[in-house]
Amino acid sequence: MPSYDHKTIEAKWQSRWEKRRAVEIDLSSSQNKYYMLMMFPYPSGDRLHVGHGRNYILGDALYRFLRMRGKRPLNPMGWDSFGLPAENAAIARSVHPRDWTLNNISVMKEQFKRWGILYDWSKEVTSCQPDYYRWNQWLFLRMYEKGLAYKKRAPVNWCPSCQTVLANEQVVEGRCERCRTEVIQKDLEQWFWKITDYADRLLAGLDDLDGWPERVKTMQRNWIGRSEGAELDFRIPSIEETLTVFTTRPDTVHGATFMVLAPEHPWVERLLGNGERDQEILAWIERVRNTPRLEREGEGVVKEGRDTGAVAVNPATGEEIPIWLANYVLPDYGTGSIMAVPAHDARDLAFARQEGLAVRLVYHPEGDEIDADSLEEPILDRGEIRNAAPFDGLSAGAETVGRFIAWAEEQGFGRARVTYRLRDWLISRQRYWGTPIPVVYCDKCGIVTVPEDQLPVELPYDVEFTGKQGNPLSRSQEFVTAACPNCGGEARRETDTMDTFVDSSWYFLRYLSAKDDSQMFSAATAESWMPIDQYIGGIEHAILHLLYARFVTRVLHDFGMVDVEEPFTNLFNQGMITRYAEASGRVEKMSKSRGNTVSPDQLIEDMGADTERVYTLFLGPPEDEVEWNDDAVYGAHRFLNRIVRLQERLSETPPTGTDDDELDRTVHRTVERVTRDLEKFKFNTAIAALMELMNALSKAVEDRSTSRLVCDQAFDTLLKLLHPMAPHLTEEFWERRGHPDSLLDVDWPDFDPEKLVSETVNLAVQVDGRLRDTIVVPSKADEPLVRSLALASDKVSRNLDGRSISRMIFVPGRLVNFVTGKSA
RNA sequence: GCGAAAGUGGCGGAAUGGUAGACGCGCUAGACUUAGGAUCUAGUCCCGACAUCGGGGUGGGGGUUCGAAUCCCCCCUUUCGCACCA
Structure with missing residues (x-):
């Protein structure tokens, strides 16, 4: 007998689940609520492969398990459907982004169905539809009102290939997070969201996220990059200004022998005056500004600088010290300027040696006399202070830093200060396929936001996709021309659209009110269903999406719209599936571009979705990276076939048996193991336990020394325990064995601790x-x-x-x- | 360079202080068969020709313990994150 008839069985149950809308849930009650969520996918034009399946299969197995255990899980799905590939498809294949996207969505939906994956489609959310993105616009208006959305001219990251600016989070090692093209700097006027206002709360909130992987929290902490120190004021007599710098080591101020400004610093031209070398310096500045981020900030980049000729006064010593410009000072961190203390900072020391600048020790190592001129390594955290009364004799540490800050405050040249590495979120994009920013520009009134009752500002369908420079929106006269909401005069509409990460920063709230066209979401429903109990998705969003979503949730909290501050109580990052790639000769992440994908369509055709599901879950611990093995899939298929054959032989068992206790014990032990494993997402060991139960039952049937009753019970329990992993087959046999209810509505079995002991x-x-x-x-x-x-x-x-x-x-x-x- | 995680048969992995290698893939031998991607049975960490006997064994070295894959220290390798952030 070959394989069982998976095609008929799977089609039958998929259509039954769909027809009875088995997963639809009424949100008006939150009793036993469990909000589980898979990161919503981007509907790319490529069919999903088995590597994608891992995430969804895992989620579906979890859903079924929770439901059988008496929870009422909300398991929604939607589409992160704005984004560049749609626009690129439009250019390459003359298909409109909207049509392309909506078609992809229906293809993906069909793939989910064929995997036996159940979502509550009554709450479907599609971010590229006006009924969704109008609330992005609404949110923008609220943020603008509160000063959290603002426009400024700034040096920003520009991806020459995507033809748009990018947020800092979307630049990875100097390259575009999407297409890996090297990012360049441009000075542009852009819209930002003020995530830096939330830096401290976003950082502190991490401490309570016990259900998050430690490494994700670490990455977010590093990204926010809190650093404590002081700002100190240095007078610049020639231009009658006070230059404020940030330092974590105010205790080394006596050793500040020169100042360094970023070449972009706004005072540079005033400082230069009219010296002869100024032309050369300005040209040099231009060159530094145009250096790609990667070359400017990467490892081993050569330090370069120029002397402005101006001087500043060290507030601790009263000495005049030269002001330099150098590429190692970043324009957008701290104040874009530093006091250089070469004796106690590696970067400053390297620069001082290179340019022949003075080095002065503040901390002197005990015992041996060190000559500042021969110092090779900076003294970071040893020695004691000399020649800086009244601090002489102190050693480096937080306490000494505190005394210096107090002194600076007393003298009026400094104060305590905390600085973050986090920058504001640049949300403008020069692309068509995104949410239009609801703003118009009026010659008379300036920036005017679109009134709430005129939302949504809809994307025009009829635009030209030429692939030429610039956003197609800006060439649509119909779109650009607008009446000023303020004075009624002629105005121009903003043609930048929002970063698609705006869409994903609050979609989980929209699921709760998906069809509500009167508000962004219902505060009452959010109160009863938030936070999300379990969030599942890839590690690639450790910073990006997860940081933005935490930020926006806090903003909405502050607007009084949602009571929680943290949206995701538990976070699980599934590992990726790898496979040998012919092209590279290596085992790599499964992806279309590497040519190492396996299509679920063929696999399901041959062996069924249940086989793919069982195999995917059996591969290894779900958080680990695992390698797909084409041969090993048959193992999962064999397992299911054995269950089918076992069922046919159950009637051969005798009415009474001598080994009943033994099988019964195995059943109870299996219930215990599988339950415990599934609670920890250990589907791989749960399946192993079920294979052992199947083997034991097989042997019991073979030996004819176990009663029909006990064998039947064992088989029924096996079906229940296996249902989350292999839903179609288990439903079919559950029904054939005369049980009236769907396994979805059957209680998860209990085990009797007493029966575990032999x-x-x-x-x-x-x-x-x-x-x-x-x-x-x-x-x-x-x-x-x-x-x-x-x-x-x-x-x-x-x-x-x-x-x-x-x-x-x-x-x-x-x-x-x-x-x-x-x-x- | 800094930080984190990991390293177990031919392969995926199991065991988080108590019989290392569960479960599966692959492989070997046999049975059965209108032959299938069959199925069933037995075996499968290494060495001692065999063994129910003995020794060795979880990247390497050391330590703690009656007992270590598991805990601690040093080293090696791999992966990931950060990397002129003042």
Whole structure:
């Protein structure tokens, strides 16, 4: 007999689940609520491969498990459907982004269905539809009102290939996160969201996220990059200004022998005056500004600088020190300028040596005299202060830093300050396929936001996709021309659209009110259903999406719209699936571009979705990266086929049996194992346990020494426990065995702890920690009995070899260990 | 360079202080068969020609412990994150 008829069975159950809308949930009650969420996908034109399947299969198995355990899980799905590929498809294939996207969505939906994956489609959310993105616009208006959205001219990241600006989070190692093209800097006027206002709260909130992987929290902490220190003021007599710098080491201010400004610093031209070298310096600045980020900030980049000729006054010593410009000072961190303390900072020391600038020690190592001119390594955290009364004798540390800050405050040239590495979120994009920013520009009134009752500002369908420079929106006269909402005069519409990460920063709230066209979401429903109990998605969003979503949730919290501050209580990052790629000769992430994908369509055709599901979950721990093995898939298929054959032979079992207890015990033990494993997402070991149960039941049927009743019960339990992994097959056999309800509505089995214990146990017997024998003892046997039974073993006595026993370790149910007296 | 995680048979992996290698893939031998991507049975960490006996074994070295894949220290390798952030 070949394989079972998976095609008929799977089609039958998929259509049944769909018809009875088995997963639709009424949000008006939040009793036993469990909000689970898979990161919503981008509907790319490529069909999903089995690597994508891991994420969705995992989620579906979790859904079914939770439901059988009495939870009411909300399991929605939607589409992160704005984005560049749609626009690129339009250019390459003359298909409108909207049509292309909507078609992709229907293809993906069909793929989900064929995997047996159930979502509550009544709450479907599609971010490229006006009924969704109008609330992006609404949110923008609220943020603008509160000063959280603002426009400024700034040096920004520009991806020449995507033809748009990018947020800092979307630049990875100097390259575009999407297309890997090297990013360049441009000065542009752009819209930002003020995430920096939330830096401290976003950082502090991480401490309470116990359900998040440590590494994700670490990445977010590093990204936010809090650093404590002080700002200090340095007077610049020539231009009558005070230059404020940020430093974490105000205690080294006496050693500041020069200042360094970023070449972009706004005062540069004033500082230069009219010197002869100025033309050369300006040209140099231009060159630095145009250097790609990667070359400017990467490892081993050569430090370059120029002397402005101007001087500043060190507030601690009263000395005049030169002001330099250098490429190692970044324009957008701190104040874009530093006090350079070469004796106590590696970068400043390298620069001072290169340019022949003075080095002065503040901290002197105890004992040996060090000559500042021959210092090779900066002194970072040792030594004691000299020649800086009244601080002489202090050693480096937080306390000393505090005393310096207090002193600077007293003297009026400094104050405590905390700085973050996090920058504001640049949300403008020069692309068509995104949410239009609801703003118009009026010659008379300036920036005017579109009134709420005029939302949504809809994307015009009828635009030209030429692939030429510039956003197609800006060439649409119909779109650009607008009446000023303020004065009614002629105005121009903003043609930039929003970063698609805006869409994904709050979609989980929209699921709760997907059809509500009167508000962004219902505060009451959000109160009862938020936070999300379990969020599942890839690690690639560790910073990007997860940071933005935390930010926007806090903003909405501050607007009084949602009570929680953290949207995701538990976060699970599934690992990716890899496979050997011919092209590279290596095992790599499964992807279309690497040519190492496996299509679920063919696999499902041949062996069924249940086989793919079981195999995918069996591959390894879901958080790990695992390698797809084409041959091993048959193992999962074989397992399911054995269950089918087993079912056919159940009727051969006798009415009574002598081994009933043994099988019954295995069943209870399996329930315990599978339940515990699924609670921890350990689907791989849960399936292994089910294979063991199947093997045991198979043997019981074969031996005919176990009763029909117990075998039947074992089989039913196997079906229930396997249902989350192989839903179609289990539903089919559950029905064939005469059970009226769908397994979705059947309770998860319980186990009886008393039935886990057998009459006897195998006990390992060790001598000096080495295994010498295993013996069978009554499970309730006490120490003296075990001792005598163990000593009765030939192997044990042979290995004791007459030596005296100085100690016996007894671990009930596991082992005994005889420790012999050391004769030596 | 800094930080984190990981390293177990031919392969994916199991075991988080107590019988290392569960479960599966692959492989070997046999059975059965209108032959299928069959199925069933047995075996499968290494060495001692065989073994129910013995030794070794979880990247390497050391330590703690009656007992270590598991805990601690040093080293090696791989992967990931950060990397002129003042």
